[in-house]
Amino acid sequence: MSKAKLFPVTVVGSWPRAPWLVQALRRRQNGEITQAEFNLIADDAVLAAIKYQEDAGVDILTDGEVRRDNFYSFVVEKLSGIRLMKLSELMDYVKDRAGFEEILRAADVPSFAIKSPIAVDKVTGRDGISLDEFDFLKAHTTRQTKIPIPGPYLLTRSAWFEGLSDKAYPTREDLAKDVVQILRNEVIELKKRGCDFIQFDEPSLTQVVYGDEAEQTFMCAALGTRRDPAEELEFAVRLMNETVEGIDGVRFGVHICRGNWSRKEDVLLKGNYGPLLPWLMRMNIHQLVLEMATPRAGEIEVFREYKNQKELGLGVANPRIDTIEDPKQIVQSVNKLLEFYDADKIFLNPDCGFGTFAERCVNTPEIAFKKLQSVSRAAEILRKEHN
């Protein structure tokens, strides 16, 4: 796939929410205003997010995901048969409550703050998951566009919950079939409308290899039961490949990080991408959108044996800290990768979103803007060095 210039700068997705937007989101969730009324309010937030990204020099923009509660639970507004439930509402269905308690304490979060879209009936699509977001974004920027959507594994794993989902879907695999079909329809429609880059968010894959060994967890949006890691990863590969099978002309990426719900580094997962790569390389997607700006993500060296097999969306800015990354340091990090990776295979992005969870954004718009500016400056330096 060709691209206009080397080292395109992009974002992982979310932008920090203003308090007035969070209030409007709550009012919509409480049924006090309609979706249309909320969208009118959120339009201003999207326009601001677009302007920030454009002014910072971002080449491939998202709408900041500012209409969403978070990167995966927003689907409850877009699909039938699925209900947003707080972990506090699910506690009675959880088998290993003591295990959940340990994770809650380690993460230092209340159970009411963890929400998951749970399949409580047959899940069917209505007007798409992100099509309205895309149309608005496309209408307000001339730059390339990216739409992040929950990946098929994440959505299946988080939505199938024993005791609540099994009437409509006896097994998780039964739900996966509908999820794949819904996401396929979404991807085909996004491509038709001119979307340049579709990013599947699959952060729970990290939990599969680096989470605790509890059978059930909610780390990285991975609510639900997991099996053996190899079996889980095999399942994730299959679902991804079924979702994108036969669809070309649009860039597909998979975003994998280690959690973005807290600024406390010690409560987030850690470990390099090595154990995931044999499976990720078998996914029929173009790019891996990765966090690499934190030491928790391990060394870039793990990609050496897979060089140039996939584009790398290299995380070069940590969204959870206030320090603005120095462009020269970013250049140094990229140069390490360039020792064994081709320049036209490298995109630059922050490690994750700046506001993954509407009510727990990890940074301010001002700092997010400066970080993106810094990434863009690094890209300019790199282009001069490598063109």
Add this chain to the structure above:
Amino acid sequence: MAKVEKELNGLRPDKIKEILDSMRDNPEVLKAVTGPWKSRVVWQKGFKAKAYMRQHAVQMDEPEGLDAQDSAASAHEQLLSAMGSCLTVGFVLNATLRGVQVHDLEIALEGNFDNILKWAGHSKDGNPGYPTIKAKCFVRADASDAVLKEIWKAAVDGSPVVQTVARPTNIVTEFEAVGS
């Protein structure tokens, strides 16, 4: 036309205020809420016990690690829960009286025993109980942080359970062996 009573946090603020005022103004009401409050705990088998309080019953057991069946929470865990529940009631009471809508409220409590060897019979000294108990309140409510902190403080200061645990309490024990 019947008067429609307003509700907040699942409570009727006017009714609550009326009850609280009657505690102050009516000695009979004050006497009734002062106590005595009672619990009767009946041993079942192993480490299992059941507590009966008015029309309610709560099961207690010990973890499997103590060769018990772990069919219910242990008594010291239920003490933490009692503190958390009391703080919850206090928080919601004070929030409601101030007209603050609470959306979510959760209290996480924890403690470590000082010297559990005393319970185990291996030590004669020390405190087998919790020397410190941590209680963290998570709340989502329509008020400023400053107001919510005031409400939390009022809940802590006014909690009968927390204040019982926090202060030296005179425990009067009696014993009677029945039959043989």
